[in-house]
Amino acid sequence: xxxxxxxxxxxxxxxxxxxxxxxxxxxxxxxxxxxxxxxxxxxxxxxxxxxxxxxxxxxxxxxxxxxxxxxxxxxxxxxxxxxxxxxxxxxxxxxxxxxx
Numbered sequence: 001x002x003x004x005x006x007x008x009x010x011x012x013x014x015x016x017x018x019x020x021x022x023x024x025x026x027x028x029x030x031x032x033x034x035x036x037x038x039x040x041x042x043x044x045x046x047x048x049x050x051x052x053x054x055x056x057x058x059x060x061x062x063x064x065x066x067x068x069x070x071x072x073x074x075x076x077x078x079x080x081x082x083x084x085x086x087x088x089x090x091x092x093x094x095x096x097x098x099x100x
Contacts, residue, residue: 001025005077017042018078035078044071
């Protein structure tokens with residue numbers, strides 16, 4: 001399955017690390033995915049609603065294997081975004097370069 005992840009916002013304070021959206025096989029989009037800083041490290045939180053005292057996911061992977069694949073894709077995209085934000089800018093070159 002093709003899983004495309006877009007990290008929309010990186011948060012610098014609080015328990016929420018980032019907001020993301022995910023597209024599955026170009027056919028199904030999930031908005032409101034969150035990356036949360038948990039006691040065991042970052043984890044993926046699906047869009048949810050509160051019912052009484054509990055939160056219930058609106059959508060979710062149906063198998064353990066796909067949940068692992070989904071979570072890995074989201075967390076990998078988050079780590080990549082962090083790396084790009086933290087990387088110092090490339091120095092500008094004076095002119096075009098030629099490879100020979």
